[in-house]
Amino acid sequence: MKLVYFAWVREKVGKSGEDVSPPPTVETVTQLIDWLIAQGDNYRVAFGDMKIIRVAVNQQYVTTDTPVQPGDEVAFFPPVTGG
Amino acid sequence: MIRVQQEDFDVSREIASLRAGDLSIGGICSFIGTVRELSGGAAISSMTLEHYPGMTERALSDIEAQACARWPLSGCLIIHRYGKLEPGDQIVLVVTASAHRQAAFDACQFLIDWLKTKAPFWKLEAGTDGADKHWVEANGSDTLAANRWDDTQDKT
Numbered sequence: 001m002k003l004v005y006f007a008w009v010r011e012k013v014g015k016s017g018e019d020v021s022p023p024p025t026v027e028t029v030t031q032l033i034d035w036l037i038a039q040g041d042n043y044r045v046a047f048g049d050m051k052i053i054r055v056a057v058n059q060q061y062v063t064t065d066t067p068v069q070p071g072d073e074v075a076f077f078p079p080v081t082g083g
Numbered sequence: 084m085i086r087v088q089q090e091d092f093d094v095s096r097e098i099a100s101l102r103a104g105d106l107s108i109g110g111i112c113s114f115i116g117t118v119r120e121l122s123g124g125a126a127i128s129s130m131t132l133e134h135y136p137g138m139t140e141r142a143l144s145d146i147e148a149q150a151c152a153r154w155p156l157s158g159c160l161i162i163h164r165y166g167k168l169e170p171g172d173q174i175v176l177v178v179t180a181s182a183h184r185q186a187a188f189d190a191c192q193f194l195i196d197w198l199k200t201k202a203p204f205w206k207l208e209a210g211t212d213g214a215d216k217h218w219v220e221a222n223g224s225d226t227l228a229a230n231r232w233d234d235t236q237d238k239t
Contacts, residue, residue, distance in 0.1 A: 004135070006133060006134075006135055006203070006205060007133055007205035007207070007218050008218045056135075056138055056203070059135070059137055059138035059141050059142075060138075061201075075135060075138065075203075077135070077203065077205065078205060078218065078221070079220075079221030080199075080200065080201065080202060080203055080204055080205060080221065081199075081204065081205055081206045081218075081219040081220070081221055081222075082132065082134070082163060082174075082175070082198055082199065082202045082203070082204025082205070082206070083116055083163075083174070083175055083195055083198040083199035083202065083204070083225075
């Protein structure tokens with residue numbers, strides 16, 4: 001599974017992306033985030049306030065109850081500020 | 084048509100190219116977003132726009148298709164820049180062309196309202212001393228502006 005991070009989420013995690021292989025029990029975005037938080041304090045800090053985290057799976061906005069599976073590209077970023 | 088690019092754009096040339104050869108067009112509306120010199124009362128020296136390559140192009144194409152389905156447009160163009168910009172620089176261009184002005188106005192406003200709340204771009208501002216960099220926070224009034232398009236179905 002490919003994870004990508006943008007803006008301050010990228011800064012807090014400390015990298016722009018990574019390939020991860022979470023256990024099969026990780027079936028949704030929420031479970032993926034919980035698993036990441038257990039991997040280190042950088043994730044705990046980045047995902048400390050889920051109200052200001054947006055998620056896309058395979059480049060489409062999703063809610064955190066959305067399923068994830070191997071091969072997916074999952075992106076985490078703050079609310080957008082373009083335009 | 085959508086373009087995501089680092090380089091600047093020439094509004095006149097883009098409009099000329101969009102309307103070239105199409106005599107059905109009776110009205111063209113354009114919106115140009117530019118970098119303000121002040122952010123929350125403090126001067127900025129630069130702004131760096133980060134985006135999500137791949138999702139950005141996909142998201143802009145989707146919203147352009149929605150605008151074309153909702154209003155009778157003869158042409159539509161969205162250009163959004165990324166990278167380092169300075170006060171006064173152009174950030175974004177939205178151009179809509181239609182037989183009549185109302186569709187052009189409405190579609191243009193719909194597109195920029197949507198861009199502000201959904202297109203995956205993030206602004207990092209640097210203060211004039213260069214040291215103070217901060218990510219711009221999303222604006223609640225932008226969300227309200229975008230939401231009003233959810234329940235209006237007016238077509239002109």
